[in-house]
Amino acid sequence: MxxxxxxxxxxxxxxxxxxxxxxxxxxxxxxxxxxxxxxxxxxxxxxxxxxxxxxxxxxxxxxxxxxxxxxxxxxxxxxxxxxxxxxxxxxxxxxxxxxxxxxxxxxxxxxxxxxxxxxxxxxxxxxxxxxxxxxxxxxxxxxxxxxxxxxxxxxxxxxxxxxxxxxxxxGIDVDYLEQYDRVKKMVKRAPYLAPIEAQKCGGCHLRVSNEISRGAQNAGEPHFCDQCARMVYA
Ligand SMILES: [Zn+2]
The missing domain is CATH 1.10.287.1490 (Helix Hairpins)
Incomplete structure (x- = not known):
């Protein structure tokens, strides 16, 4: 991470x-x-x-x-x-x-x-x-x-x-915080921020696209699950 x-x-x-x-x-x-x-x-x-x-x-x-x-x-x-x-x-x-x-x-x-x-x-x-x-x-x-x-x-x-x-x-970037707060409001249950493991979102347990899976490894901007819209990381 x-x-x-x-x-x-x-x-x-x-x-x-x-x-x-x-x-x-x-x-x-x-x-x-x-x-x-x-x-x-x-x-x-x-x-x-x-x-x-x-x-x-x-x-x-x-x-x-x-x-x-x-x-x-x-x-x-x-x-x-x-x-x-x-x-x-x-x-x-x-x-x-x-x-x-x-x-x-x-x-x-x-x-x-x-x-x-x-x-x-x-x-x-x-x-x-x-x-x-x-x-x-x-x-x-x-x-x-x-x-x-x-x-x-x-x-x-x-x-x-x-x-x-x-x-x-x-000390957290405003952009990250705003996105985190937005996701938190939107999804009914934690996690709001989920790991991607074996190309699956740790929040909804569905398979994410290759693009999301790769993108989640890049630091510098927040990434989101294309199934449940939770913020994801790898
Ligand atoms: Zn998801």
Missing amino acids: ADPQIEKLLIVQYRDVSLLKIKQDLARIPIERGMVASEIASEEANIEAARQALISKELQRKEIDVDVQVKEGALLRFRTQQVEVKKNDEYQALTHQIEQTEADIATLEEREIELMLDIDTAKQEFEADKAVILVRIEVQRQEIALLTEREGNLNASVAAASEEVAESRV
Whole structure:
């Protein structure tokens, strides 16, 4: 490799690729952090949903309590009326109402007991699940903290790597630099500057013309692959 400009450009390329890699790592951090944050949000939503389910069971229990109190009030009224009625059919009707109300109260109380047992079990499950979820959330929060720390380090690396790129460009012919920058913008992936080996371009791996292959050996001006347009050297 005879061309000293190419030797210098190879260092620029090496540093450009390093900088690009750091920038790509940096760009992934907000995405990764967003994913962890949404995991935390969904864990918290699960806890909240379980808490609401418990509250709704407690409310059902209270409603049953109120129903029982209403029925007991009615029962008291029927018994008072029964003492006062004179006619036998009225007495019988009240007896029937008293029996029906007592049966209703018994049914309500059974349901309340079932519900209380259900609430006890649900509470225990809720507390156990919550403890597990909170541990997971803590781990996820630590992941976020680590990602943020890594982000800070990568930002510092970008600054340092950009400086290194700038330093490596000093003293290179403007024409070479402009062509290198043009190729870099145009091709999707490194290398932007590729060796020709066995008449094949090291960038696209296609065979180049004899003219390009020969020309690439001459220092003094940049040469380009006739297949992919990358800058080439031999
Ligand atoms: Zn090529």
